[in-house]
Amino acid sequence: MSRMQRAVLVLSSVALALSFAAYAQKPAAQGAEEAAVRAADEQWSQAAGARDLEKTIGFYADNGILQPPGSPALAGKAAVRAFWAAAFQDPAYQLSWKPVEVGVARSGDLAYTRGSYDFTYTAGGKALREHGKDLVVWKKQADGAWKVVVDMFSADGPVTPIQP
Amino acid sequence: MSRMQRAVLVLSSVALALSFAAYAQKPAAQGAEEAAVRAADEQWSQAAGARDLEKTIGFYADNGILQPPGSPALAGKAAVRAFWAAAFQDPAYQLSWKPVEVGVARSGDLAYTRGSYDFTYTAGGKALREHGKDLVVWKKQADGAWKVVVDMFSADGPVTPIQP
Helix, strand or coil: CCHHHHHHHHHHHHHHHHHHHHHHHHHHHHHHHHHHHHHHHHHHHHHHHCCCHHHHHCCEEEEEEEECCCCCCEECHHHHHHHHHHHHHCCCCEEEEEEEEEEECCCCCEEEEEEEEEEEEEECCEEEEEEEEEEEEEEECCCCCEEEEEEEEEECCCCEECCC | CCHHHHHHHHHHHHHHHHHHHHHHHHHHHHHHHHHHHHHHHHHHHHHHHCCCHHHHHHCEEEEEEEECCCCCCEECHHHHHHHHHHHHHCCCCEEEEEEEEEEECCCCCEEEEEEEEEEEEEECCEEEEEEEEEEEEEEECCCCCEEEEEEEEEECCCCEECCC
């Protein structure tokens, strides 16, 4: 066996081993990414619940899009910031959500969460309580952080005035 | 070089070549999947526009979820079928949508479309016209077909009564 043949054999064997390792690790890696997306979604809800504007909009990708009911799509950080800033100014504002389903691509670069939320806000001079659902698409960024690329939500039914 | 060494070398070289091929083909494969998802979305809109119930609900995965405004999430084919059957019975019903953005995971198993729609329907005895936006998550099935796992839409603003 020549030096060259030995080198090719070693390199090829390493490639083979890495290929098997990559296949074997996929489910575990996907599970870890699912946990990371779920954690990001929960931290995002905590930031929004605390009216932390910088932290809340920090979960959106730079070109992230928010698609609220009764509004055209709001594209980009400035539009998303204006939406959340207005929501946080409402004295009745309360919001929390939780993921009920998390799905991640095998490649670990794209994911979605489907969740439910409770939202209290003022409309027409009245404090209203709204229960609803959401759908959020996430992309893993170059730095490894999961960010929101599209965010959509809507009420489950008629909203309920809060009795004083 | 023994027979065994030669066999290992051949197998390893094949594995190495396949690894490079897989990496090299990724962008092209992703582009092809984007086109497939876009085509599925367009065919789905045509089926819905033609009130073709079987074809329309055929685009949802078996456990597909529809999240309409003012309704809890409708989970599974039976609930999704009932929603579309009711919509198709409205004499004023007209619907079409088109994708404005398609995103596919590198692994080609998960994708999303973001689009806009025009919807005409009867509510409170009046024919109304609604322009809106959607967000749809797709999963590639075992047979290679892209199916809808979560479907969400909402109006861009107040709906407009159609003048007779």
